[in-house]
Amino acid sequence: MATVVIRHCDRYIPGQIEQIVLDGLKRCGIVLRGKTLVKPNCVASGAHFPHAYTRPEFLEGVFRALQRHATDEMTELAIGERCGITVPTRFTFKRAKYYPMLSRVGVNKVYHFDEVDSIEIPLRKKERLRDSIYVPRPVVEADTFINCPKFKAHPWTTVTFSMKNYIGLQDDRHRLIDHDHRLNKKVADLQEIRQPEFIAIDAITAGEGRMLTPIPFPLGLVIMGDNQVAFDSVCCHIIGVDPLSVPHIRMAHERGYGPVSLDKITVVGDTSLAQAQERAKGFKVGLVPVDEYFKGTNIKAYGGKPPSDTEEYCWGGCPGALQEAVEILRVFDGSFDEQIPRMHVVFGAHTGKVDAKPGEKVVLMGDCATYDGMLHGVEVSEPSVYVDHATLDPADAQDEDIFAKMLRVSKQMRKARKADILRIHGCPVSVAEQVLALVYLGKLKNPYLSPSEAVPFVSCYLSREIRNQMRALLPKQLAAPTE
Numbered sequence: 001m002a003t004v005v006i007r008h009c010d011r012y013i014p015g016q017i018e019q020i021v022l023d024g025l026k027r028c029g030i031v032l033r034g035k036t037l038v039k040p041n042c043v044a045s046g047a048h049f050p051h052a053y054t055r056p057e058f059l060e061g062v063f064r065a066l067q068r069h070a071t072d073e074m075t076e077l078a079i080g081e082r083c084g085i086t087v088p089t090r091f092t093f094k095r096a097k098y099y100p101m102l103s104r105v106g107v108n109k110v111y112h113f114d115e116v117d118s119i120e121i122p123l124r125k126k127e128r129l130r131d132s133i134y135v136p137r138p139v140v141e142a143d144t145f146i147n148c149p150k151f152k153a154h155p156w157t158t159v160t161f162s163m164k165n166y167i168g169l170q171d172d173r174h175r176l177i178d179h180d181h182r183l184n185k186k187v188a189d190l191q192e193i194r195q196p197e198f199i200a201i202d203a204i205t206a207g208e209g210r211m212l213t214p215i216p217f218p219l220g221l222v223i224m225g226d227n228q229v230a231f232d233s234v235c236c237h238i239i240g241v242d243p244l245s246v247p248h249i250r251m252a253h254e255r256g257y258g259p260v261s262l263d264k265i266t267v268v269g270d271t272s273l274a275q276a277q278e279r280a281k282g283f284k285v286g287l288v289p290v291d292e293y294f295k296g297t298n299i300k301a302y303g304g305k306p307p308s309d310t311e312e313y314c315w316g317g318c319p320g321a322l323q324e325a326v327e328i329l330r331v332f333d334g335s336f337d338e339q340i341p342r343m344h345v346v347f348g349a350h351t352g353k354v355d356a357k358p359g360e361k362v363v364l365m366g367d368c369a370t371y372d373g374m375l376h377g378v379e380v381s382e383p384s385v386y387v388d389h390a391t392l393d394p395a396d397a398q399d400e401d402i403f404a405k406m407l408r409v410s411k412q413m414r415k416a417r418k419a420d421i422l423r424i425h426g427c428p429v430s431v432a433e434q435v436l437a438l439v440y441l442g443k444l445k446n447p448y449l450s451p452s453e454a455v456p457f458v459s460c461y462l463s464r465e466i467r468n469q470m471r472a473l474l475p476k477q478l479a480a481p482t483e
Contacts (some may be wrong), residue, residue, distance in 0.1 A: 002230035003028050006238075006269040006276050009204055010220035017061025018068070021200050024224030027268060030198045032066060032074040034143025037111070041150040041165050041202075043084045044212050046095030048409055048447075051207045051216045053092070054150050056101040058202040058222075062148055063105040078109030080138050085172045086402035091460035112140040114171055115302050115467050125193050125255050130316050134174045134394060135193050147196040147228070149218060151203035151235065153286035154211045155320040156183055158246045159239075159403035161232045162199045162225075168188040173397040176387060180428050181306040183316025184247035190250050191228065198394070199225045199231050208284045212431070213327040217283055221276060229258025230265045235264065240267045240284040264393070278480035290319035290347060298340050299326070300355070302349030308367045309385050318366040319347050329473060330449040340442040346371050349384065356420070361441065362378040364423040365434070376420055384428060385472045401461070402432060402448055408432050409433055413440040 005024045005192025009016060040054035059079070065150040079102065083092035092426045093099060095316060098274035102110065118134040124462055139145070149165035157164055165188055167175065178186040223238075229252050233243035243249045243260045254259045267273050290301040301322065306314035313319070322345060344354050346364045346369045356362050358413040368386040371377075400408075409424075416422035424437050439446045448457065 001264060001268045002225065002227035003268065004013065004223065004231055004234040004275065006224040006234075006267065006271045007222045007224070008220060009222045010218070012055055012204060014057050014064065015061040015285045017058055018064040020222050021062050021224065022068055022136045023093055023276060024088045024200060024222075025065060025198060025368055028198060028224065028226040030069070030226065032070045032144050034074065035076040035138075035139055035141060036066065036074050036144040036146065037142035038062065038066070038077070038079050038148055039139075039165065039168065040079065040081055041098055041152075041168065042081050042092045042098070043168065044087070045083075045092045048328075049212060051214045052150070052152070052212050053206070053254070054111055054148050055095055055396070056097045058204065058363070059098070059148060060101045061343075061462070062146070062200055062246070063102075063393040065107070066146070074144070076109055077107055077307060078111055078138065078142075080109060080136065082113035082136070082168050082175070085175055085430055086405060088112075088457075088464045090297055090464055091457055093280045094456060094460060095446045096297045100248070111136065112464070113138075113169065114128060115464055115471070116352070117471075118171055118174065121193055125189070125192055127185075127251065127255060128189050128192070129178055129182055130394065132394070133189060134171070134173070134195065134396035135169050135190075145194055145196045147199045150207065151200050151201050151221075151223070152211050152214050153209050153284060155286040155288065155323050158241065158247060158285050158287045159232070159270070161185055161201060162196070162212055162228045163191060163248055163252060164194075170475065173399040174394055174440070176396060176428060177394050178313035180312040180317035180389070181308050181311040182389075186316075187248040188251035188255060190235065191257050195228060195257065195451060198224070198226060198355045199228065201231075201235070202274035203235075206283070206445055208286075210286055210324065210327055212324045213285070213331055214226045215236050219279055221271065221282075224392065227258040227300055229253050229260060230252055233260040234262075234265060234267060234273070237273060238278045239285070240277065241285060253266070275392065279395070286320075287315070288323075289313065290322060290345075293323050294326075297337060300342075300344045302344065302346045302354065304346065304350035304353065306348045313390035314368075314428075316326045316424075318434075321428060322365065322432045324431045325438060327445060328431070328435055328447060329438060332450060333445045336442070336444065337440065339444055340438065343441065347359040359417075363441075364421065366429050369423065369424055373419070375405075376444065380421060380423065382423070385423070385425070405432055406436060407447070409436040411446045413437060440472055
């Protein structure tokens with residue numbers, strides 16, 4: 001049977017976390033072999049995103065526990081992650097204060113997944129979206145994989161626990177492929193790469209409502225396990241969510257990756273499931289339709305049907321990205337809601353009316369957005385320009401860094417500055433692109449150019465680009481991981 005360990009821990013004290021994780025490793029019967037890779041959730045970090053990432057104190061406890069539990073069979077202990085797209089992983093690691101922690105515990109192998117080779121891995125499950133998927137070489141070559149996510153809600157997938165943390169395995173150019181109404185299927189596909197030998201989630205301060213700017217929720221737990229489906233199912237039960245109602249958990253269960261029924265999972269620890277559920281009462285998940293999310297604000301959103309025969313709403317794409325983009329801008333500029341002009345944002349095949357007054361822009365967000373109707377007394381017909389993603393080859397995917405996105409979006413917005421209706425192209429339109437579009441439309445502060453962030457951001461960006469150029473020039477057998 002799969003094992004899930006629930007332990008009380010209400011403070012970020014590395015020594016205490018070390019003892020808890022060591023106990024979890026023993027209870028789950030974990031044997032550490034060869035190259036051991038730890039993957040945190042560091043999608044965003046620092047003062048502006050204090051509850052979005054696996055805390056360094058938590059990881060310090062995990063690394064120390066792994067070192068105490070290890071035998072001579074473990075030959076390497078490393079960390080690896082790809083943060084949110086467009087931002088250098090070096091920057092998020094720096095803001096998360098990972099580097100001093102890694103130095104303290106003696107971890108000298110640091111894999112920034114945006115600075116290593118990606119390998120094409122064939123997929124064989126009959127339910128797969130594609131025949132192959134691209135993941136970083138260190139993930140494929142690791143002998144032991146340890147997943148250390150953050151306990152959070154998610155506006156696209158309801159929750160982000162262990163399985164959803166796999167999105168951080170992909171580089172930018174492959175990450176957005178199928179990050180639309182098929183996102184849950186993509187997460188299920190990623191499970192075929194490999195399963196972790198051990199999971200330890202930072203649930204000391206959980207994050208509710210969102211994933212980049214979550215509302216802190218004092219849960220006071222460290223939860224561990226040896227099977228992702230069982231682990232995520234128990235986490236769902238803690239917050240009162242049926243695990244089978246979360247599509248990627250259900251799909252992974254149906255594909256044979258693990259149980260969801262509590263009678264097939266051994267739950268142990270110093271905190272019972274019932275006690276954990278009592279602590280989690282009132283925890284809010286992130287699945288709120290975009291039409292409802294922006295009620296009472298200057299943004300009126302219209303959630304239309306995505307290009308799918310089965311899905312009625314694009315939970316994995318542009319609508320959720322707009323929610324995250326707005327919350328980021330609210331963090332960086334407290335006057336966002338007063339400054340942003342009244343606008344109308346259309347997603348998917350919207351069939352109703354758009355109530356735009358003269359001077360209020362209508363934004364078609366994404367390639368699949370459509371609108372047919374009257375606008376300011378004029379008949380408007382804006383068809384979809386969506387290209388079926390099944391026809392796209394991931395091998396041809398191109399990367400576009402944040403500065404290229406800034407230039408492209410600003411050029412597009414300048415061109416459409418006098419238009420009543422404009423389209424922002426993409427499928428999906430990423431959080432970064434929606435941030436940049438809103439910055440232009442509202443004449444807001446650009447968070448990427450924030451004085452407190454610009455210098456370290458550019459420094460980390462240049463460091464990454466130089467390393468990637470050097471790696472491209474080296475023969476494959478000489479290319480080494482960055483540290």
